[in-house]
Structures are given as C-alpha cells and as structure tokens.
Amino acid sequence: METEILDSASVVATRYWHKLDDGRVQCDVCPRYCKLHEGQRGLCFVRGNHKGQIVLTTYGRSSGYCVDPIEKKPLNHFLPGTPILSFGTAGCNLACKFCQNWDISKSRELDTLMDQASPETIARAARDLDCRSVAYTYNDPVIFLEYAIDVARACRKLGIKSVAVTAGYMCEEPRREFYQYMDAANVDLKAFTEEFYWKVTGAHLQPVLDTLKYLKHETKVWLELTTLLIPGLNDSEKEIEEMTQWVVENLGPDVPMHFTAFHPDWKMRDIPATPVATLIRSRKIAMKNGVRYAYTGNVHNEEGDSTYCHHCGAKLIGRDWYNMTAWNLDAEGKCKACGTACAGVFEDRPGDWGARRLPVRLANFAA
Known part of the structure; x- marks a missing residue:
C-alpha cells in the first residue's frame, strides 16, 4: 500500500487510528492511545489529528544521517564490523527523564529536521556508501512507522x-x-518494574515484554x-536477577x-554516572542465569565488549570499543576452537569499518 501524501510532502495519511463518539480521533500505533481533537498532536508530537484523521507530519525529514559501526546500535551479533547508515526524525512516544538523545527525541521544533530524503534516496545512499544495513534510530521508529516501512521496502529491493x-x-x-x-532490532528494556516504567518513562512494562516475546517467537x-543502568533506580541485584531470569525463560539463552x-x-x-563495577556485576549475573552473550556498554571494558563461546569459553570476537581485535568464527559462524555455533547473523568474514563516524548529506545521492 503506497503512502498517501496530503497537504505537503512531509504530511502523510496513516492507518492505525479510529474515530471516537465524541468527535475526537484515537491513535492506535502505541499503547498511549492519544485521543485528539482537530489540530492536536499526540505526546510523540509528530502524529496528529488533521482534518479528522491521524497523520504523520515528518515523513521524509530527518535530524541527520550518519554512517556508524553497527556495534554502536548496539548490535554485536548482526553483521559484525559493518557500517550502517543511521537516521532519525524528531519526537518520541515515551517521556524518559533520562533521555540521552533529548535534543532530538524531545524536540518540538521542526527545524531539528535539517535534512530530507525519499526512501529510494536513502536506499541508494546506503548502497553507494557500502552499508550493509540502515538503522532507524536516534528517536523511536515506532512514531515514524510509515516512513520507516517505506525506507525498508526500498532498501530490501537493493539487498540492504x-x-x-x-x-x-x-x-x-x-x-x-x-x-x-x-x-x-535492538530493544531498550529500560527496567524490570512497572514502577520505573510509569514514573520515569511515562509508559508501561507489559507492552514491551509483549513485543519481545512477539519478536522472538x-x-x-x-x-x-x-x-541503561541508572544508579538507585533500576540497577539493584534483585532487579537484574529477575530481568535476566525472565529473558532466559521467555526469550531463551541466545x-x-x-x-x-x-x-x-x-x-x-x-x-551520578553508572560505576563500571555495576555493569560488570550485571553482566556476571546475566551469565550466571544462563544468558550466553552479555555485554557492558558506554565504558571501556574489552572483556565486556567481546564475544565468547558459551561452550568452551574461547574469544570469538574481540572488541576494543568499536574496533575489532579478533575474529575466531569459521565461515558458518561456529567457534574455531570447538565447533559450537555462535548465535547471530554472520557472513564469511567480518566488516572492517571500525569506530569511524561519517556524517552524510543525502542531497548528494538524490536521483
């Protein structure tokens, strides 16, 4: 189904909404179920009631494009070492008080959207920049669903x-x-208590758990x-125990x-910032409870960055920040030491993008 353009190229019709008896329109994309009068926007700011229907107001517009290492998403088991073309828009459907991208996700200024590109242009740019994939990131792609899907369709045609x-x-x-x-997908499981989700993000835990089970099964x-472990809020041993046990029981060890x-x-x-010791402790708890691949992030910790064979303990992928220092998987993604398969999506050899970050303007790739 083609996306219908309305009053301008950045305002498009959407599908997931319905009219209420009182004349308002309810958005059905996320569990906020924003109920909007004419001219009102939802909490995400980019979806609103326009002429009696929910529209997306930021189609084709972005806060910027950048080629990143895929490990920065973070994804450690999906095409390691390869470059990924990353972009986001503006707004968010959560209200996290700790947001690390608040200048984008909390933006109420469309001037944040400095660049624009059609789905086909993004796909061409990814191909020409030798990116194996495109990331919908910086803010949540749920709120620019229609744009993300159209980009993904265009990318799929080019093998991206x-x-x-x-x-x-x-x-x-x-x-x-x-x-x-x-x-x-990398999904933020922001905590493992309803209290945290409601008080700190303005959302609920159960819909996120439902998404995780859906994705896995x-x-x-x-x-x-x-x-993201925040001192005193979601970093207790008890919470990490319960979270990691739930992951293994409901999603599996891989x-x-x-x-x-x-x-x-x-x-x-x-x-204060999270102590490195908290991350290391959490990683050990996860592994004790059966998580085969647990990592530390946003700190320098080569052991916590690297991937190890869950059977023999051999280092499979060595990492120092985003630089790869070792590769001990065979062409089938198995440990060269013992032959045990490593879970993930691997190619015959890893990429060599390293830690580079390359901002790009997509106007250079327009047809």
Whole structure:
C-alpha cells in the first residue's frame, strides 16, 4: 500500500487510528492511545489529528544521517564490523527523564529536521556508501512507522537490511506490519518494574515484554536487548536477577543483553554516572542465569565488549570499543576452537569499518 501524501510532502495519511463518539480521533500505533481533537498532536508530537484523521507530519525529514559501526546500535551479533547508515526524525512516544538523545527525541521544533530524503534516496545512499544495513534510530521508529516501512521496502529491493532501534512500545497490529520489514532490532528494556516504567518513562512494562516475546517467537528478526543502568533506580541485584531470569525463560539463552552506563542528562542531571563495577556485576549475573552473550556498554571494558563461546569459553570476537581485535568464527559462524555455533547473523568474514563516524548529506545521492 503506497503512502498517501496530503497537504505537503512531509504530511502523510496513516492507518492505525479510529474515530471516537465524541468527535475526537484515537491513535492506535502505541499503547498511549492519544485521543485528539482537530489540530492536536499526540505526546510523540509528530502524529496528529488533521482534518479528522491521524497523520504523520515528518515523513521524509530527518535530524541527520550518519554512517556508524553497527556495534554502536548496539548490535554485536548482526553483521559484525559493518557500517550502517543511521537516521532519525524528531519526537518520541515515551517521556524518559533520562533521555540521552533529548535534543532530538524531545524536540518540538521542526527545524531539528535539517535534512530530507525519499526512501529510494536513502536506499541508494546506503548502497553507494557500502552499508550493509540502515538503522532507524536516534528517536523511536515506532512514531515514524510509515516512513520507516517505506525506507525498508526500498532498501530490501537493493539487498540492504533494516535495523530498528526502539523501546518496543507499540500495539499489536502495527507491530505485526512494522516487523515484516525489519531484519534486526535492538530493544531498550529500560527496567524490570512497572514502577520505573510509569514514573520515569511515562509508559508501561507489559507492552514491551509483549513485543519481545512477539519478536522472538513469531518473527525471524534478529533481537538484542539494551538496559541503561541508572544508579538507585533500576540497577539493584534483585532487579537484574529477575530481568535476566525472565529473558532466559521467555526469550531463551541466545538473546544478547547489553548493560550500558548512564550519564547525567535531560531531567536527571543530579544522578551520578553508572560505576563500571555495576555493569560488570550485571553482566556476571546475566551469565550466571544462563544468558550466553552479555555485554557492558558506554565504558571501556574489552572483556565486556567481546564475544565468547558459551561452550568452551574461547574469544570469538574481540572488541576494543568499536574496533575489532579478533575474529575466531569459521565461515558458518561456529567457534574455531570447538565447533559450537555462535548465535547471530554472520557472513564469511567480518566488516572492517571500525569506530569511524561519517556524517552524510543525502542531497548528494538524490536521483
């Protein structure tokens, strides 16, 4: 189904909404179910009621494009070492007080959207820049669903993979459509208590858990998880125990988990940065509970960056930040020491992009 353009190229019709008896229109993309009068926008700011229907107001516009290492998403088991063309728009459907990308996700100024590109232009740029994939990131692709899907379709025609970096906070029907076009996802499991989700993000835990189970059991999307550990809020041993046990019991031992460090930002500038010891402890708890691939992030810790064989303990992929220092997988993605398969999506050899970050203007790739 082609996206219908309305009053301008950046305002397009959407599908997931319905009219209410009181004249308002309800958005059904995420569990916020924003109920809007004419002219109002949802909490995400980019979806609103325009002439009696929910529209997306930022189609084709971006806060910027950049080629990153795929490990920065973070994805450690999906095409390691390869470059990924990354972009986002503006707005977000969560209200995280600790947001690390608040200048983009909390933006209420469309001037944030400095660049623009059609789905076909993005796909061409990824191909010409030798990117194996495109990431929908910086803010949550759930809120620019229609644009992300159209980009993913264009990418698929050129053999380019699609990666969603998301909080996983969406409803069942749009979730089913969205993930038809995604090849990998990193989902932020922000905590493992309803209290944290409600008080700190303005959302709920259960819809995120539902998304995780859906991805693992009803799709072929490669899945990794990230939890930003905030001192005193979601970093207790008890919570990490419960979270990692749930992951192994409900998603299995092969879903990688990334425990990353918080730094003071947005509305949480009074909380100190996460100690490295907290990340290391959480990684050990995860592995004790059966998580085969657990990582530390946002800190320099080569052991916590690297991938090890869960059977013999050999180092499979050595990493120093985003630079690869060792590769001990065979052409079939198995440990060269003992032959045990490493879970993931691998090619015969890894990429060599390293830690480079390359901002790009897509006007140079327009037809």
